[in-house]
Amino acid sequence: MRYVKRLLSAALCVVLCGTTACRKPAVPPPTEVIVTSARDVPSDPSDAAWQKAPEYTAALVMQDLVEPRQLTATTASVRVRAIGNGTETAFRLEWDDATRDDLPGAARFCDACAVQLPQKVQANVPAPQMGEAGRTVEIAYWNASRQAVVDGRGQSIKDLYPNASVDHYPFEAKPLEKSPTSQAAMTERYAPARAVGNPVANPTSAPVQDLIAEGPGTLSPAPSATSRGKGMRTANGWAVVIVRTTPIASAPLGRTNIALAVWDGAHEEVGARKMRTGWIPAVLPRQPK
Amino acid sequence: MARTYNWQIKREMSYWYPEKRPQRQFAAVFDINKCIACQTCTLACKTTWTSGKGQEYMLWNNVESKPYGFYPLAWDLKLLKAMGAQQWDGDVYAGRTIFEAAPAGSRVLGWRPEDHDYAYPNVGEDDCAGTIEKGASLQVPHLTWFFYLARICNHCTYPACLASCPRGSIYKRPEDGIVLIDQERCRGYRECVKGCPYKKTFFNPMTGTSEKCIACYPKFEKGLVQQCFANCIGKIRLSGYISQPDKASADNPIDYLVHVRKLALPLFPQFGLEPNVYYIPPIHAPASFLQQMFGPKAQEAIQTYRKAAEDPDLAGLLGLFGSTERVVPRWSRQNDWVIGSDESGDEIVRVPLKEPVYIREAFDAKRQIARVNCP
Numbered sequence: 001m002r003y004v005k006r007l008l009s010a011a012l013c014v015v016l017c018g019t020t021a022c023r024k025p026a027v028p029p030p031t032e033v034i035v036t037s038a039r040d041v042p043s044d045p046s047d048a049a050w051q052k053a054p055e056y057t058a059a060l061v062m063q064d065l066v067e068p069r070q071l072t073a074t075t076a077s078v079r080v081r082a083i084g085n086g087t088e089t090a091f092r093l094e095w096d097d098a099t100r101d102d103l104p105g106a107a108r109f110c111d112a113c114a115v116q117l118p119q120k121v122q123a124n125v126p127a128p129q130m131g132e133a134g135r136t137v138e139i140a141y142w143n144a145s146r147q148a149v150v151d152g153r154g155q156s157i158k159d160l161y162p163n164a165s166v167d168h169y170p171f172e173a174k175p176l177e178k179s180p181t182s183q184a185a186m187t188e189r190y191a192p193a194r195a196v197g198n199p200v201a202n203p204t205s206a207p208v209q210d211l212i213a214e215g216p217g218t219l220s221p222a223p224s225a226t227s228r229g230k231g232m233r234t235a236n237g238w239a240v241v242i243v244r245t246t247p248i249a250s251a252p253l254g255r256t257n258i259a260l261a262v263w264d265g266a267h268e269e270v271g272a273r274k275m276r277t278g279w280i281p282a283v284l285p286r287q288p289k
Numbered sequence: 290m291a292r293t294y295n296w297q298i299k300r301e302m303s304y305w306y307p308e309k310r311p312q313r314q315f316a317a318v319f320d321i322n323k324c325i326a327c328q329t330c331t332l333a334c335k336t337t338w339t340s341g342k343g344q345e346y347m348l349w350n351n352v353e354s355k356p357y358g359f360y361p362l363a364w365d366l367k368l369l370k371a372m373g374a375q376q377w378d379g380d381v382y383a384g385r386t387i388f389e390a391a392p393a394g395s396r397v398l399g400w401r402p403e404d405h406d407y408a409y410p411n412v413g414e415d416d417c418a419g420t421i422e423k424g425a426s427l428q429v430p431h432l433t434w435f436f437y438l439a440r441i442c443n444h445c446t447y448p449a450c451l452a453s454c455p456r457g458s459i460y461k462r463p464e465d466g467i468v469l470i471d472q473e474r475c476r477g478y479r480e481c482v483k484g485c486p487y488k489k490t491f492f493n494p495m496t497g498t499s500e501k502c503i504a505c506y507p508k509f510e511k512g513l514v515q516q517c518f519a520n521c522i523g524k525i526r527l528s529g530y531i532s533q534p535d536k537a538s539a540d541n542p543i544d545y546l547v548h549v550r551k552l553a554l555p556l557f558p559q560f561g562l563e564p565n566v567y568y569i570p571p572i573h574a575p576a577s578f579l580q581q582m583f584g585p586k587a588q589e590a591i592q593t594y595r596k597a598a599e600d601p602d603l604a605g606l607l608g609l610f611g612s613t614e615r616v617v618p619r620w621s622r623q624n625d626w627v628i629g630s631d632e633s634g635d636e637i638v639r640v641p642l643k644e645p646v647y648i649r650e651a652f653d654a655k656r657q658i659a660r661v662n663c664p
Contacts, residue, residue: 068455068480069394104494106346106482107403145497157342160494161404170340190341193472193498200476201496217456219476268401271478272455 030054035082037285041090045232045239053081060275066216075262075275090243091115097237101265102144109265111144116259117247128259128278130213139211140227140242147207147231258282296534297558298382303389305396305452314466316531316543316565318553323525326352326437333520343495346407349502350517352439358414361406364488375559377585386561397449397484436571442489442502443564444468453484467504486560512616524611542620552593554583605642613638
């Protein structure tokens with residue numbers, strides 16, 4: 001009987017060894033965004049450095065608190081990695097999206113994503129829904145159309161509508177060619193948003209916009225634009241890197257929070273019609289390596 | 290939602306913002322019976338405001354043939370269908386406005402046109418779509434009918450574009466009620482394009498912002514009528530200011546036509562926006578169609594219009610349309626003359642009640658030659 005017990009114990013030990021004890025323990029998925037320290041922050045989504053950064057999967061929920069509300073669940077989650085060097089922090093967002101939507105039109109909307117952080121260190125974070133009055137949030141917003149322009153898409157109507165036929169633009173009249181100043185002034189008169197300096201309207205050299213907000217409907221350009229980034233299509237969707245200055249809200253060894261949002265152009269998502277997260281804890285590195 | 294009063298549907302209604310009327314409200318009267326769809330207004334607007342890149346498809350002013358013409362395609366039919374039955378109880382609209390029928394999560398019941406909906410303005414819309422029975426003859430009302438509907442932004446008292454914008458980028462000017470999109474603030478979400486039932490806000494894909502009719506405010510501020518008014522060769526348009534019904538003044542041309550004589554009516558008042566372009570309905574279109582388009586007073590307006598020739602005041606004021614490029618805020622009739630004046634009573638323009646007729650002999654005896662009817 002004792003022999004039998006020993007045999008069973010040995011067998012149990014073998015089984016356990018085969019299932020758990022003898023395997024390398026699996027790394028549990030991170031429960032917060034951990035910013036990996038590096039000397040240089042990668043600005044390309046395909047950079048191999050991203051493999052060293054742990055991936056946090058953030059579930060997205062519908063923005064259904066303020067009108068116009070998102071009442072259909074679309075993009076389920078976004079996978080985020082982060083690398084920082086003390087001065088700059090790069091976030092790599094990756095999500096599934098079956099279609100590339102980067103051509104604007106009357107009813108054509110563009111894919112986009114954004115990273116939001118609180119502007120100041122405060123005991124309580126501002127509302128994740130674009131902040132609150134007096135409690136500003138900083139938002140770095142990437143847009144697929146702006147990326148397409150940076151990647152070389154032209155600035156004519158034919159670049160948006162290849163079959164468009166235009167008879168004449170008055171500011172391209174032959175006599176005006178002798179007076180570039182007059183020609184530029186006339187061109188600007190027919191593009192009022194550019195004439196008044198709306199950052200949305202001007203031809204862009206960067207796919208990322210720096211914005212601030214103090215609640216829904218208050219989004220406005222940040223005092224300075226420093227963020228950069230790059231987005232590219234993956235086999236299943238988009239991978240986008242947004243590089244921004246390391247937030248003031250996070251001292252060395254500090255912690256902050258980030259919130260993420262994703263817009264799917266194919267589902268006419270724009271503005272408040274989006275999939276979003278709440279605040280996600282983020283841990284910044286002790287010192288740059 | 291706030292509770293506001295809309296005099297065009299004679300009841301309170303829900304609106305996103307509380308009632309806040311401007312000090313003065315720009316308004317216009319279009320006499321549909323005089324429009325020949327020459328599109329001079331359309332081109333006047335186009336060349337003035339929308340000749341830029343990204344504006345190619347935009348017609349802030351357009352003229353479409355009803356019932357088969359649309360810009361954009363089916364702009365009115367799609368919304369009318371979405372609204373369902375629109376019942377009037379006498380003068381009071383008993384149905385739901387587009388604000389009251391807003392689906393969950395939205396401020397307004399709307400829809401957003403596709404690119405192709407803008408692609409074919411006026412194409413084929415004048416073609417006779419019905420068969421003509423054997424033995425048919427010209428009669429009134431016409432067996433087959435259409436009329437021309439000139440449209441600009443209605444600079445509504447309760448703009449759906451303004452209510453729809455989540456950023457507050459659209460505003461109504463307190464000095465004249467003109468509705469504008471702040472080109473510095475707009476981020477091109479196109480909620481206004483979806484919300485405006487008249488589809489008079491347009492997305493500019495080159496600048497990424499939305500644009501709309503500005504009622505030529507640089508001219509209007511100087512007391513001049515809009516480009517589409519000044520260039521109307523049929524002289525169908527009158528530009529000015531409208532008062533609230535209880536403050537209507539008979540010497541204000543717009544007040545007289547809208548409030549006193551009830552000759553000019555709003556376009557689809559049941560939408561609930563209190564639009565400020567008023568139409569004298571066409572006299573040869575079916576009553577049911579006109580009632581749907583202009584409300585329950587359409588037939589009364591037509592009866593008034595039919596008798597206008599016997600009414601020197603009304604005939605005289607209709608003659609004042611298009612007689613000057615200046616805005617005429619006051620008018621009066623003195624015997625056989627109709628006089629348009631400014632606010633201080635100074636005369637701007639004077640037109641005869643009836644143009645004199647000059648008859649020349651067919652044969653020019655002095656030159657010994659027969660005259661012909663050409664310059």
